[in-house]
Amino acid sequence: MTLRVFVQVWCEIDPTLNVRIQRESGSPIAEPGDRLWRVSPLGSAAVGAALSLPGATVTAFAPGPGHAEALRHAQAAGAASAVELLAEREDAEVSAAALAEWLRPRGCDLLIADRLAGRVAARLGWAHLAGLDNLSVAAGMLRAERFLGRGEREVVTARLPAAVRLQQESIRAPYVARARVQAVAGHPIERHIVASEETPRSAAGPLQAARARTRLGKMPAPASTSASARLQALMGGGNNARIVAKPAAPAAATPEQMAEEFVRYLAHHQLLPSL
């Protein structure tokens, strides 16, 4: 069975550089010798996660112009196609509406995106989960680990279609060999100009089963219309999503427990012998 996965990729300003703003044009510039833009590791990690799903056909898309290198990297990593989506206006809500309209007829099973994921899920009435890692799909259900605070994780599932965002705390963006990038230099990148009128907020999809992101055991929030519940749903949770399990180890409370946890962490990563 083919799993249609759409993954957002993009280029971003390298946050580790000393970047200045050019006074005349207002555009960012890097110091001589530095490369200002980089392919977003989060997008690259998303492509890697999508490609690791069995039977996945991955389409990489980039909202807006200037992300060709990210699309090339996605193609080189193994994405079946690359699409540049050009919305009429550069506005998060408009982009989300345009993306939702573009995805609707394409039979998308899973969308992995950045902040757009929540907005798109809201518009399409899909499940939305954020802060995920170790994705897997079986029998129409997405299963993943969600990063909580202080290094804790929980296992969550969601019925497909779903829109998700990966965790950013420990991104493992796969390195794409330059020979592969060079090999896809001639591959086509589709361009779609997506016209979308701004959708009224009330038309946003019903955000049900919203729940607090980091606390286990609380009942799902009711189908509330309160702004905070909707915001929580956007941050992580949403339609058809639920927590399956949480690692049994309790959070360290005392300094001794924290020390033990730290030693366990070192042992797990085989760092103890070198100490």
Added chain:
Amino acid sequence: MPQREILWNVPPVVLYLVYLLSALSVAWIVWWFVRRARLWRLGGPAPDQVSWRAGLARLAVYLAMHRTIRRDRYAGWMHLFLFWGFVTLLIATTLVGIQHDFHLNFLTGTTYLVFSLGADLGGVALGTGLGMALWRRRSAAAHGRLLPMASTTVILWLLLAITVSGFLVEGARIARDFPPFERWSPIGYATALGVDAVGLGGSTAVPVHLGLWILHAALVIGFFVLIPVTLLKHILLGAYSVACPAGRPGLLHEPAQAVTTGVDLRQFRRLDLLQADACLTCGLCTQVCPAEAAGKPLSPRAVVLGLRAHLDHPETALTRQVANDALWSCTACNACDLACPVNIHIVEKIVTLRRGRVAVGEFPDSAAEALEATAQKFNPFGAANSSRLEWAGGLAVPVARDGEAVDLLYWVGCAGAFDPAGREVTRAMVKILTHLRISYRVLGCAERCTGDPARRLGEEGLWKELAQDNQQTFAAHHVQTILTQCPHCFHAFKNEYPVVGPMPRVLHHSQWLRERLADGTLQVRAQVAEKLTFHDPCYLGRANDEMEAPRAVLDRLSGTARVEMAQHGRQSFCCGGGGGQIWLDVRGRTRVETIRATHVEQTGARTVATGCPFCRVMLEAGRAGLDAGQGNWRVRDIAELVVEALESQ
């Protein structure tokens, strides 16, 4: 007149049967090699054209001298006996065959006597070599260098049986009537006396002779049959490998096609695949491997044999034949390449296997970070390239302006620009250049990594991009000479960049300092009074044969206080930082740098000098890993020692 009837006492039917079986065994050898050649031909063509004349000359010199093998004295003498004994008997048998089959009669008189003596001496040499081999296999197997392969033991005993049966055949022939001139076959004559003593002389010797002759012929045919399926095939493949141009150690070849998928046979050169079959399994490569010495999961021999196993069973993935950890343990020091008696390029194979792993993203995260940093920031340290001149604080460093013609370009290198210890070397070099009032330029933030670490980590595409970028920079500045303190940059510029495009003259700083000392521009007095030793960087000594320049500089600084480590020059021991290892950390029993630090410790030197910023870092790390009370020495680059001498004057 001394002569004998060739193939006396052998009935025609037996002779024709032996001829038929011999022809079949030769056909079997040809069939095996043709079938195997189809696999070798999956590899890319060798970039170096083999000149048969030069190849044969190379082979002849090699076989006559046995230079590489004689590094292990016992193995050298053993193989020398085996080789010359075998060749002598092969020539003797061929002469016998020619005389018989072409009805010529040239083995007569003195020629026959010399022939008889030579054949006997050949048999003695072969027997001696075989005895040494069997004894060594029995004793050396205990400490694990030789693989306990039953097939090897079988062929050694088979060859011994052929040798002994040959003497018995000769003895039985002589024992029939004891012609006096046969004393020129001393072993055969002695054997004949023995045969006679046990009552098998005279006419009794005739059927005994026939029986032994048939046994001898059957053993020889068995030997032929075993050639393709045992290490005997090195007789042909090893000779071919030696005849091919060895190439400079450390010189990597571009793959025939861009590696975009996992590793397969097409990514190797044909020569690489053939060499996998030429391996003797002698273990000399593994014996000199620093990763193996440190207990890391790498055995160069196992890599070659893994490739051979894949040729034997192509249905088994190559990734299962060669463990990932083994690949990422290699320091690319090329000690194994230099040690191999049949000239197998092991590092080239390891890098080819790495290319396949990198193409599919199956490699350590730390290496991926170094590659990502090299691709994005043009240096594997991950620092902003714009900070390349941070080392120069307080020093007046002339940076080349756009398009400015540069006569002498001082190439700082990534370690020289970003590593704290490397920066000290760079500052020392700038002080020397300034002291000598030499006109030079640095590129500053226009400098990019040479791509050498990326290439050795298996990222060929990135290496090529960086090589093209750097060559464009050199062309834009019309650079005449490049001066660098990093042997890796030096090696890349001198030996690997010329494949991509024309390059200016390249000098390692030790060579440049030697030139300045020789022409009197640089004048220093012997200053270092304490004992001093020099660690040869692999890519300066082994890869570029430059052992003298740094020593000449040090001798001016230290007078007679320089001592050598046991492993130095081309046989130097790696510091553990090459081949991208400075960004990798495959665990072993100990660390390569710690082993090297113990070598320094054994000299009693107070200063260990080197000519590589990576070696400098690793030796410091090794010193820190020594036991308490050890490591009372310092690590310095030769440029730093020169500056110390200048400042003390």
